[in-house]
Amino acid sequence: MPEPLLEINNLTLDYNLGDRKMRALDRINFSLGKGEVMGVAGESGCGKSTLALAILRLLPRVAEIKRGEVMFNGRNLLTLTEKEMEHEIRGQKITMIFQNPQNALNPVFKIGTQMTDILRVQDKYQSGGARKKNQDFKQQAIERLKLTGIADPEARISNYPFEFSGGMKQRVMIGMALSSGTSLLLADEATTALDVTIEAQINRLIKELAAKYGTSVLYVTHNLGVLAEMADRIMIMYAGRIFEMGKTDTVFAAPRHPYSAALLESLPSRQVRGRRLLAIPGFVPPLDRLPSGCSFHPRCAFAKDICRKEVPPLIEVDEGHWSACLLDQKRGRKKWQWI
Amino acid sequence: MLKYIIKRALWVIPTLLGVLILLFGLTYLMPGDPASAMLGPRATPELVAEINQRMHLDRAMPVRLGYYLAGVVKGDLGTSVWSGHKVSSLLAEALPHTALLALTSLGIAAVIGILLGAFAAVRRNSPIGGCVTIVSLLGVAVPDFVAALLLMLLFCVLVPILPALGAGTPGDPVDILMHLILPATALGIGWVGYLARLTRESMLDVLDSDYIRTSRAFAIPGKTITYRYALKNAVIPSITVIGLGVGKLLGGAVFVEIIFSRPGLGKLIVDSVHARDFPVVQGGILVATLLFVLANLIADISYAFVDPRIQYE
Numbered sequence: 001m002p003e004p005l006l007e008i009n010n011l012t013l014d015y016n017l018g019d020r021k022m023r024a025l026d027r028i029n030f031s032l033g034k035g036e037v038m039g040v041a042g043e044s045g046c047g048k049s050t051l052a053l054a055i056l057r058l059l060p061r062v063a064e065i066k067r068g069e070v071m072f073n074g075r076n077l078l079t080l081t082e083k084e085m086e087h088e089i090r091g092q093k094i095t096m097i098f099q100n101p102q103n104a105l106n107p108v109f110k111i112g113t114q115m116t117d118i119l120r121v122q123d124k125y126q127s128g129g130a131r132k133k134n135q136d137f138k139q140q141a142i143e144r145l146k147l148t149g150i151a152d153p154e155a156r157i158s159n160y161p162f163e164f165s166g167g168m169k170q171r172v173m174i175g176m177a178l179s180s181g182t183s184l185l186l187a188d189e190a191t192t193a194l195d196v197t198i199e200a201q202i203n204r205l206i207k208e209l210a211a212k213y214g215t216s217v218l219y220v221t222h223n224l225g226v227l228a229e230m231a232d233r234i235m236i237m238y239a240g241r242i243f244e245m246g247k248t249d250t251v252f253a254a255p256r257h258p259y260s261a262a263l264l265e266s267l268p269s270r271q272v273r274g275r276r277l278l279a280i281p282g283f284v285p286p287l288d289r290l291p292s293g294c295s296f297h298p299r300c301a302f303a304k305d306i307c308r309k310e311v312p313p314l315i316e317v318d319e320g321h322w323s324a325c326l327l328d329q330k331r332g333r334k335k336w337q338w339i
Numbered sequence: 340m341l342k343y344i345i346k347r348a349l350w351v352i353p354t355l356l357g358v359l360i361l362l363f364g365l366t367y368l369m370p371g372d373p374a375s376a377m378l379g380p381r382a383t384p385e386l387v388a389e390i391n392q393r394m395h396l397d398r399a400m401p402v403r404l405g406y407y408l409a410g411v412v413k414g415d416l417g418t419s420v421w422s423g424h425k426v427s428s429l430l431a432e433a434l435p436h437t438a439l440l441a442l443t444s445l446g447i448a449a450v451i452g453i454l455l456g457a458f459a460a461v462r463r464n465s466p467i468g469g470c471v472t473i474v475s476l477l478g479v480a481v482p483d484f485v486a487a488l489l490l491m492l493l494f495c496v497l498v499p500i501l502p503a504l505g506a507g508t509p510g511d512p513v514d515i516l517m518h519l520i521l522p523a524t525a526l527g528i529g530w531v532g533y534l535a536r537l538t539r540e541s542m543l544d545v546l547d548s549d550y551i552r553t554s555r556a557f558a559i560p561g562k563t564i565t566y567r568y569a570l571k572n573a574v575i576p577s578i579t580v581i582g583l584g585v586g587k588l589l590g591g592a593v594f595v596e597i598i599f600s601r602p603g604l605g606k607l608i609v610d611s612v613h614a615r616d617f618p619v620v621q622g623g624i625l626v627a628t629l630l631f632v633l634a635n636l637i638a639d640i641s642y643a644f645v646d647p648r649i650q651y652e
Contacts, residue, residue, distance in 0.1 A: 056556060060547075090557065091556060108646055108647060117559060117563075160648070
């Protein structure tokens with residue numbers, strides 16, 4: 001495994017909504033190597049986006065980090081001051097692409113203005129603001145657009161976001177997020193709002209640029225199919241916890257957790273042609289009313305008494321392959337065939 | 340854009356025509372007639388008949404309207420029956436006072452109200468934010484004529500530091516300014532509250548939006564985010580309100596001008612109503628309508644400068 005860039009230790013986070021307390025992240029542990037692409041998958045409301053936002057400390061006000069650390073290049077991001085985050089981390093070393101490109105750019109400012117403002121901030125914090133001219137930043141913005149494959153960037157830079165399609169807006173975001181200085185890219189459902197052909201183009205672009213700059217990627221999605229192509233390793237989350245983590249090929253070929261198996265069986269593919277796809281019964285429980293024991297047990301076809309009583313730990317069941325299922329750990333069950 | 344402006348400007352004509360017809364109907368219903376108002380107790384039937392004939396008051400309504408419209412087209416709004424001056428020159432004298440009052444109070448209200456609202460939104464959980472909310476509620480709740488009387492009592496009677504009456508000596512900017520402070524404050528205070536509340540609400544929405552989160556993710560400094568990126572989005576509703584509110588502002592100006600004895604358009608119209616000086620009333624309201632329509636047009640056009648998504652066909 002490559003040298004770790006990001007190490008998350010025991011990260012636990014609550015959302016305090018009035019009298020309701022929701023544990024959105026529960027003892028999250030993982031590390032991400034330099035240049036590695038880690039996929040994060042799971043149903044809606046399982047804490048994927050919260051995890052990405054927690055790394056950059058861009059959480060909504062109601063969120064409260066209870067314990068844990070986010071080690072980035074050996075520094076704990078959770079103990080940095082807001083100023084240090086702004087000057088050294090956000091938009092410099094760690095950048096983020098958001099779910100909905102339609103709303104991710106400010107509607108009343110030109111693309112070029114928004115890009116040059118960001119470039120100016122990056123330049124100020126990186127080289128101490130060596131008095132570059134506006135024209136230089138504009139040229140730089142045009143180059144970034146060109147890099148992401150936007151045609152005629154010289155003219156496009158004077159457009160407003162509403163004159164761009166969703167895919168083009170996401171290209172702008174990628175152009176801003178990926179540069180030679182970026183160590184870690186957080187892609188939070190970056191292609192969810194786009195149609196399938198554009199999705200493929202955008203994902204290829206992310207992969208190419210990340211490889212070019214040696215950037216690590218935390219790729220959050222609910223689309224497992226995309227991860228098969230994008231990710232070196234994947235992490236399956238459920239109700240704020242990691243259920244399974246391992247090499248993409250390994251997890252896809254032999255999932256050790258029934259939830260991962262269910263997610264994979266609900267994917268359409270050539271192998272399951274002519275068969276009904278699996279629909280996991282029920283839905284992700286509300287985070288303030290989690291079931292006892294393993295939080296997945298009410299929906300799990302294999303659940304036994306023990307699953308209702310004990311919370312399964314996440315342990316390394318095979319080399320580099322982690323899973324949190326009691327039946328696997330205590331009863332030695334390895335195969336999960338839902339249908 | 341130009342085509343849109345011309346189209347909108349042409350719409351002014353039917354609007355004014357409608358207002359004029361309504362106005363003629365109303366003066367018809369009003370008790371008292373200009374001839375006896377002019378002549379007072381010495382009115383003889385012959386003199387009354389002569390004046391009525393000269394002013395076409397003996398003719399049917401549509402004919403009178405026709406005469407009036409012909410005059411308006413030629414730029415002749417008639418003559419005051421009270422003072423004998425031309426209505427157009429009376430209006431030209433009064434208009435600058437009202438325009439100065441309205442624009443000053445609107446300008447102050449817009450700047451203070453929008454900044455207060457933005458500030459209250461940024462400090463939504465601090466006591467300062469709460470204070471702004473209370474102050475702006477007070478501003479909305481107090482009618483402008485009450486504010487005018489209270490301000491006058493406070494700064495002209497209890498602590499006499501500002502002049503109470505008139506519009507100041509013409510040509511003396513300091514004096515004009517001193518005479519402007521109280522009326523402009525009285526007229527604008529409700530607007531400060533209203534705009535502050537409006538801006539606070541839209542600012543809260545904008546600050547929680549995805550594109551502001553993008554700015555934060557790229558380490559754009561907080562002040563730049565608030566006062567550049569967020570505020571431009573948050574003022575859009577305020578522009579509509581200001582444009583539509585100019586009518587209310589002109590109405591408020593009437594009260595304020597009467598209380599402070601400012602020789603403006605509102606005072607001219609009210610005085611003329613009392614004096615049954617119909618030509619002046621008609622001319623005054625015609626100009627007020629024109630101002631209202633123009634203000635709405637300006638508001639609509641200014642959208643395009645703030646929000647590029649709006650384009651005019």
